Amino acid sequence: MKSVITYIDDLTLIRPENTLKATLCYCYLASTTNYDEPIQHLHHQECREYKTLKVTRRIRSFLVGRLAAKQAVAALTGEKELNGILIQSGVFSQPVVICEKRNTQVSITHCEDYGMAIAFPEVHPMGIDLEKIDPLKRDVLAGQITAFENTLIVPAVIQYDVGLALLWTAKEALSKVLKTGLMTPFELFEVAKINFCENFITCYYKNFSQYKAISFSIGKYMCSIVYPLKTDLRIDIQSFKNHHKKYS
Known part of the structure:
Protein backbone atom coordinates (compact mmCIF):
# COMPACT_ATOMS: atom_id res chain seq x y z
CA MET A 1 0.00 0.00 0.00
CA PRO A 125 -26.19 18.85 9.75
CA MET A 126 -24.29 15.59 9.22
CA GLY A 127 -22.00 13.31 11.21
CA ILE A 128 -19.61 10.47 10.40
CA ASP A 129 -17.92 7.72 12.40
CA LEU A 130 -15.53 4.87 11.61
CA GLU A 131 -14.84 1.85 13.82
CA LYS A 132 -12.87 -1.36 13.39
CA ILE A 133 -14.88 -4.59 13.38
CA ASP A 134 -12.91 -6.36 16.08
CA PRO A 135 -13.84 -9.33 18.31
CA LEU A 136 -11.44 -7.92 20.93
CA LYS A 137 -13.79 -4.94 21.34
CA ARG A 138 -16.87 -7.13 21.75
CA ASP A 139 -17.31 -6.74 25.50
CA VAL A 140 -16.82 -2.97 25.42
CA LEU A 141 -19.22 -2.38 22.53
CA ALA A 142 -21.78 -4.87 23.81
CA GLY A 143 -21.88 -2.91 27.06
CA GLN A 144 -23.11 0.13 25.13
CA ILE A 145 -26.19 -1.41 23.51
CA THR A 146 -29.68 -1.87 24.92
CA ALA A 147 -31.52 -5.15 25.28
CA PHE A 148 -33.76 -4.18 22.36
CA GLU A 149 -30.80 -3.35 20.12
CA ASN A 150 -29.35 -6.73 20.93
CA THR A 151 -32.41 -8.32 19.30
CA LEU A 152 -31.70 -6.35 16.10
CA ILE A 153 -28.27 -7.89 15.60
CA VAL A 154 -28.87 -11.54 16.41
CA PRO A 155 -26.42 -13.83 14.54
CA ALA A 156 -29.15 -15.06 12.19
CA VAL A 157 -29.45 -11.52 10.82
CA ILE A 158 -25.92 -10.11 10.97
CA GLN A 159 -22.52 -11.22 12.26
CA TYR A 160 -22.44 -10.08 15.89
CA ASP A 161 -19.22 -8.05 15.82
CA VAL A 162 -20.36 -6.36 12.62
CA GLY A 163 -23.64 -5.50 14.32
CA LEU A 164 -21.87 -4.08 17.36
CA ALA A 165 -19.69 -1.86 15.17
CA LEU A 166 -22.78 -0.83 13.23
CA LEU A 167 -24.66 0.29 16.34
CA TRP A 168 -21.63 2.01 17.83
CA THR A 169 -20.85 4.06 14.71
CA ALA A 170 -24.52 4.94 14.14
CA LYS A 171 -24.72 6.30 17.69
CA GLU A 172 -21.34 8.01 17.66
CA ALA A 173 -22.12 9.74 14.35
CA LEU A 174 -25.43 10.98 15.77
CA SER A 175 -23.68 12.30 18.88
CA LYS A 176 -21.44 14.35 16.56
CA VAL A 177 -24.46 15.84 14.82
CA LEU A 178 -25.87 16.82 18.21
CA LYS A 179 -22.41 17.97 19.41
CA THR A 180 -22.58 15.95 22.60
CA GLY A 181 -19.94 13.31 21.91
CA LEU A 182 -19.53 10.71 24.64
CA MET A 183 -20.83 13.10 27.30
CA THR A 184 -24.40 11.80 26.79
CA PRO A 185 -25.49 8.25 27.77
CA PHE A 186 -25.55 6.13 24.62
CA GLU A 187 -28.95 4.62 25.45
CA LEU A 188 -30.43 8.01 24.55
CA PHE A 189 -29.27 7.33 20.97
CA GLU A 190 -31.00 3.94 20.85
CA VAL A 191 -31.56 2.51 17.38
CA ALA A 192 -35.20 1.56 16.87
CA LYS A 193 -35.05 -0.06 13.44
CA ILE A 194 -32.49 -1.46 11.01
CA ASN A 195 -33.07 -2.04 7.30
CA PHE A 196 -30.60 -4.27 5.45
CA CYS A 197 -29.98 -3.44 1.79
CA GLU A 198 -27.59 -4.96 -0.74
CA ASN A 199 -24.72 -2.53 -0.29
CA PHE A 200 -25.56 -0.65 2.90
CA ILE A 201 -27.64 -0.64 6.10
CA THR A 202 -30.03 2.06 7.28
CA CYS A 203 -30.63 2.78 10.97
CA TYR A 204 -33.48 4.77 12.50
CA TYR A 205 -33.50 6.20 16.02
CA LYS A 206 -36.00 5.89 18.86
CA ASN A 207 -35.54 9.39 20.32
CA PHE A 208 -34.23 11.28 17.29
CA SER A 209 -36.64 10.32 14.55
CA GLN A 210 -35.62 13.38 12.52
CA TYR A 211 -32.34 11.62 11.66
CA LYS A 212 -31.22 8.37 10.07
CA ALA A 213 -27.89 6.69 9.42
CA ILE A 214 -26.52 4.94 6.37
CA SER A 215 -23.84 2.39 7.28
CA PHE A 216 -21.51 0.22 5.22
CA SER A 217 -18.42 -1.89 5.76
CA ILE A 218 -15.06 -0.95 4.27
CA GLY A 219 -12.84 -3.98 4.58
CA LYS A 220 -12.56 -4.65 8.32
CA TYR A 221 -14.10 -1.29 9.26
CA MET A 222 -17.67 -0.03 9.65
CA CYS A 223 -18.61 3.50 8.61
CA SER A 224 -21.83 5.34 9.47
CA ILE A 225 -23.07 8.67 8.13
CA VAL A 226 -25.96 10.41 9.89
CA TYR A 227 -28.14 13.01 8.17
CA PRO A 228 -31.72 14.36 8.26
CA LEU A 229 -34.49 11.81 7.73
CA LYS A 230 -36.09 13.61 4.78
Whole structure:
Protein backbone atom coordinates (compact mmCIF):
# COMPACT_ATOMS: atom_id res chain seq x y z
CA MET A 1 0.00 0.00 0.00
CA LYS A 2 1.20 3.54 -0.71
CA SER A 3 2.13 5.72 2.27
CA VAL A 4 -0.67 8.27 1.69
CA ILE A 5 -3.94 7.46 -0.07
CA THR A 6 -6.83 9.87 -0.57
CA TYR A 7 -10.33 9.33 -1.93
CA ILE A 8 -12.74 12.24 -2.44
CA ASP A 9 -16.36 11.98 -3.57
CA ASP A 10 -19.13 14.51 -4.07
CA LEU A 11 -22.39 13.74 -2.27
CA THR A 12 -25.79 14.98 -3.38
CA LEU A 13 -28.34 15.88 -0.68
CA ILE A 14 -31.79 15.90 -2.21
CA ARG A 15 -34.35 17.66 -0.03
CA PRO A 16 -38.08 18.24 -0.67
CA GLU A 17 -37.36 21.97 -0.96
CA ASN A 18 -33.92 22.03 -2.64
CA THR A 19 -30.73 20.11 -3.46
CA LEU A 20 -27.45 20.62 -1.62
CA LYS A 21 -23.91 19.32 -1.94
CA ALA A 22 -21.51 17.71 0.52
CA THR A 23 -18.09 16.11 0.15
CA LEU A 24 -16.66 12.91 1.59
CA CYS A 25 -12.90 12.46 2.02
CA TYR A 26 -11.09 9.29 3.07
CA CYS A 27 -7.38 9.30 3.92
CA TYR A 28 -4.89 6.58 4.70
CA LEU A 29 -1.65 7.54 6.43
CA ALA A 30 0.88 4.69 6.61
CA SER A 31 3.07 4.28 9.67
CA THR A 32 6.10 4.84 7.45
CA THR A 33 4.82 8.19 6.18
CA ASN A 34 7.12 11.19 6.44
CA TYR A 35 5.06 13.81 8.29
CA ASP A 36 6.61 16.76 6.42
CA GLU A 37 3.94 16.69 3.70
CA PRO A 38 0.89 16.57 6.00
CA ILE A 39 2.38 19.25 8.27
CA GLN A 40 2.78 21.73 5.40
CA HIS A 41 -1.01 21.72 4.96
CA LEU A 42 -1.68 22.79 8.55
CA HIS A 43 -2.87 26.29 9.38
CA HIS A 44 -0.39 28.18 11.60
CA GLN A 45 -2.77 27.82 14.56
CA GLU A 46 -2.98 24.07 13.93
CA CYS A 47 0.81 23.92 13.81
CA ARG A 48 0.93 25.27 17.35
CA GLU A 49 -1.47 22.55 18.51
CA TYR A 50 0.49 19.89 16.62
CA LYS A 51 3.72 20.87 18.40
CA THR A 52 2.10 20.22 21.80
CA LEU A 53 1.33 16.60 20.91
CA LYS A 54 3.72 14.02 22.37
CA VAL A 55 2.05 10.62 21.90
CA THR A 56 2.58 9.05 18.46
CA ARG A 57 -0.99 7.75 18.24
CA ARG A 58 -2.41 11.21 18.99
CA ILE A 59 -0.05 12.84 16.46
CA ARG A 60 -1.16 10.46 13.72
CA SER A 61 -4.87 10.79 14.45
CA PHE A 62 -4.54 14.58 14.47
CA LEU A 63 -2.76 14.64 11.12
CA VAL A 64 -4.94 12.12 9.29
CA GLY A 65 -8.10 13.76 10.65
CA ARG A 66 -6.99 17.23 9.59
CA LEU A 67 -5.91 15.97 6.16
CA ALA A 68 -9.31 14.39 5.55
CA ALA A 69 -11.21 17.40 6.89
CA LYS A 70 -9.28 20.02 4.95
CA GLN A 71 -9.52 18.14 1.66
CA ALA A 72 -13.25 17.63 2.15
CA VAL A 73 -13.75 21.34 2.87
CA ALA A 74 -11.52 22.37 -0.04
CA ALA A 75 -13.40 20.11 -2.45
CA LEU A 76 -16.74 21.58 -1.33
CA THR A 77 -15.73 25.25 -1.18
CA GLY A 78 -13.14 25.47 -3.95
CA GLU A 79 -10.44 26.64 -1.51
CA LYS A 80 -7.05 26.16 -3.22
CA GLU A 81 -4.70 26.18 -0.23
CA LEU A 82 -5.28 23.64 2.54
CA ASN A 83 -3.25 25.67 5.02
CA GLY A 84 -5.74 28.50 4.52
CA ILE A 85 -8.43 26.34 6.13
CA LEU A 86 -8.47 26.26 9.93
CA ILE A 87 -10.20 23.43 11.79
CA GLN A 88 -10.70 24.63 15.35
CA SER A 89 -12.06 22.71 18.33
CA GLY A 90 -15.32 24.00 19.80
CA VAL A 91 -16.17 24.04 23.51
CA PHE A 92 -17.41 20.44 23.24
CA SER A 93 -14.38 19.43 21.12
CA GLN A 94 -16.48 19.51 17.96
CA PRO A 95 -14.63 20.59 14.78
CA VAL A 96 -15.36 24.13 13.61
CA VAL A 97 -14.34 25.27 10.12
CA ILE A 98 -12.81 28.72 9.67
CA CYS A 99 -12.32 29.67 6.03
CA GLU A 100 -13.29 32.35 3.54
CA LYS A 101 -16.47 30.57 2.52
CA ARG A 102 -18.66 30.69 5.58
CA ASN A 103 -21.47 28.37 6.62
CA THR A 104 -19.44 25.24 5.82
CA GLN A 105 -18.84 22.69 8.57
CA VAL A 106 -17.19 19.29 8.86
CA SER A 107 -17.48 16.04 10.77
CA ILE A 108 -14.29 14.04 11.37
CA THR A 109 -13.50 10.46 12.37
CA HIS A 110 -10.30 8.43 12.55
CA CYS A 111 -9.44 4.83 13.33
CA GLU A 112 -5.90 3.45 13.30
CA ASP A 113 -4.27 4.66 10.03
CA TYR A 114 -7.51 5.92 8.48
CA GLY A 115 -9.24 9.28 8.64
CA MET A 116 -12.58 10.28 7.14
CA ALA A 117 -14.48 13.54 6.99
CA ILE A 118 -17.64 15.00 5.54
CA ALA A 119 -17.86 18.69 4.68
CA PHE A 120 -21.42 20.00 4.47
CA PRO A 121 -23.47 23.21 4.47
CA GLU A 122 -24.21 24.36 8.01
CA VAL A 123 -27.93 24.36 7.19
CA HIS A 124 -27.78 20.58 6.71
CA PRO A 125 -26.19 18.85 9.75
CA MET A 126 -24.29 15.59 9.22
CA GLY A 127 -22.00 13.31 11.21
CA ILE A 128 -19.61 10.47 10.40
CA ASP A 129 -17.92 7.72 12.40
CA LEU A 130 -15.53 4.87 11.61
CA GLU A 131 -14.84 1.85 13.82
CA LYS A 132 -12.87 -1.36 13.39
CA ILE A 133 -14.88 -4.59 13.38
CA ASP A 134 -12.91 -6.36 16.08
CA PRO A 135 -13.84 -9.33 18.31
CA LEU A 136 -11.44 -7.92 20.93
CA LYS A 137 -13.79 -4.94 21.34
CA ARG A 138 -16.87 -7.13 21.75
CA ASP A 139 -17.31 -6.74 25.50
CA VAL A 140 -16.82 -2.97 25.42
CA LEU A 141 -19.22 -2.38 22.53
CA ALA A 142 -21.78 -4.87 23.81
CA GLY A 143 -21.88 -2.91 27.06
CA GLN A 144 -23.11 0.13 25.13
CA ILE A 145 -26.19 -1.41 23.51
CA THR A 146 -29.68 -1.87 24.92
CA ALA A 147 -31.52 -5.15 25.28
CA PHE A 148 -33.76 -4.18 22.36
CA GLU A 149 -30.80 -3.35 20.12
CA ASN A 150 -29.35 -6.73 20.93
CA THR A 151 -32.41 -8.32 19.30
CA LEU A 152 -31.70 -6.35 16.10
CA ILE A 153 -28.27 -7.89 15.60
CA VAL A 154 -28.87 -11.54 16.41
CA PRO A 155 -26.42 -13.83 14.54
CA ALA A 156 -29.15 -15.06 12.19
CA VAL A 157 -29.45 -11.52 10.82
CA ILE A 158 -25.92 -10.11 10.97
CA GLN A 159 -22.52 -11.22 12.26
CA TYR A 160 -22.44 -10.08 15.89
CA ASP A 161 -19.22 -8.05 15.82
CA VAL A 162 -20.36 -6.36 12.62
CA GLY A 163 -23.64 -5.50 14.32
CA LEU A 164 -21.87 -4.08 17.36
CA ALA A 165 -19.69 -1.86 15.17
CA LEU A 166 -22.78 -0.83 13.23
CA LEU A 167 -24.66 0.29 16.34
CA TRP A 168 -21.63 2.01 17.83
CA THR A 169 -20.85 4.06 14.71
CA ALA A 170 -24.52 4.94 14.14
CA LYS A 171 -24.72 6.30 17.69
CA GLU A 172 -21.34 8.01 17.66
CA ALA A 173 -22.12 9.74 14.35
CA LEU A 174 -25.43 10.98 15.77
CA SER A 175 -23.68 12.30 18.88
CA LYS A 176 -21.44 14.35 16.56
CA VAL A 177 -24.46 15.84 14.82
CA LEU A 178 -25.87 16.82 18.21
CA LYS A 179 -22.41 17.97 19.41
CA THR A 180 -22.58 15.95 22.60
CA GLY A 181 -19.94 13.31 21.91
CA LEU A 182 -19.53 10.71 24.64
CA MET A 183 -20.83 13.10 27.30
CA THR A 184 -24.40 11.80 26.79
CA PRO A 185 -25.49 8.25 27.77
CA PHE A 186 -25.55 6.13 24.62
CA GLU A 187 -28.95 4.62 25.45
CA LEU A 188 -30.43 8.01 24.55
CA PHE A 189 -29.27 7.33 20.97
CA GLU A 190 -31.00 3.94 20.85
CA VAL A 191 -31.56 2.51 17.38
CA ALA A 192 -35.20 1.56 16.87
CA LYS A 193 -35.05 -0.06 13.44
CA ILE A 194 -32.49 -1.46 11.01
CA ASN A 195 -33.07 -2.04 7.30
CA PHE A 196 -30.60 -4.27 5.45
CA CYS A 197 -29.98 -3.44 1.79
CA GLU A 198 -27.59 -4.96 -0.74
CA ASN A 199 -24.72 -2.53 -0.29
CA PHE A 200 -25.56 -0.65 2.90
CA ILE A 201 -27.64 -0.64 6.10
CA THR A 202 -30.03 2.06 7.28
CA CYS A 203 -30.63 2.78 10.97
CA TYR A 204 -33.48 4.77 12.50
CA TYR A 205 -33.50 6.20 16.02
CA LYS A 206 -36.00 5.89 18.86
CA ASN A 207 -35.54 9.39 20.32
CA PHE A 208 -34.23 11.28 17.29
CA SER A 209 -36.64 10.32 14.55
CA GLN A 210 -35.62 13.38 12.52
CA TYR A 211 -32.34 11.62 11.66
CA LYS A 212 -31.22 8.37 10.07
CA ALA A 213 -27.89 6.69 9.42
CA ILE A 214 -26.52 4.94 6.37
CA SER A 215 -23.84 2.39 7.28
CA PHE A 216 -21.51 0.22 5.22
CA SER A 217 -18.42 -1.89 5.76
CA ILE A 218 -15.06 -0.95 4.27
CA GLY A 219 -12.84 -3.98 4.58
CA LYS A 220 -12.56 -4.65 8.32
CA TYR A 221 -14.10 -1.29 9.26
CA MET A 222 -17.67 -0.03 9.65
CA CYS A 223 -18.61 3.50 8.61
CA SER A 224 -21.83 5.34 9.47
CA ILE A 225 -23.07 8.67 8.13
CA VAL A 226 -25.96 10.41 9.89
CA TYR A 227 -28.14 13.01 8.17
CA PRO A 228 -31.72 14.36 8.26
CA LEU A 229 -34.49 11.81 7.73
CA LYS A 230 -36.09 13.61 4.78
CA THR A 231 -32.85 13.85 2.82
CA ASP A 232 -32.17 11.48 -0.04
CA LEU A 233 -28.41 10.98 0.13
CA ARG A 234 -26.73 10.05 -3.16
CA ILE A 235 -23.38 8.39 -2.48
CA ASP A 236 -21.36 5.95 -4.59
CA ILE A 237 -20.63 3.34 -1.92
CA GLN A 238 -19.38 0.71 -4.35
CA SER A 239 -16.71 3.00 -5.82
CA PHE A 240 -15.59 3.82 -2.31
CA LYS A 241 -15.31 0.12 -1.44
CA ASN A 242 -13.47 -0.62 -4.66
CA HIS A 243 -10.98 2.15 -3.92
CA HIS A 244 -10.29 0.78 -0.44
CA LYS A 245 -9.92 -2.77 -1.75
CA LYS A 246 -7.52 -1.63 -4.47
CA TYR A 247 -5.09 -0.01 -2.05
CA SER A 248 -5.53 -2.12 1.08
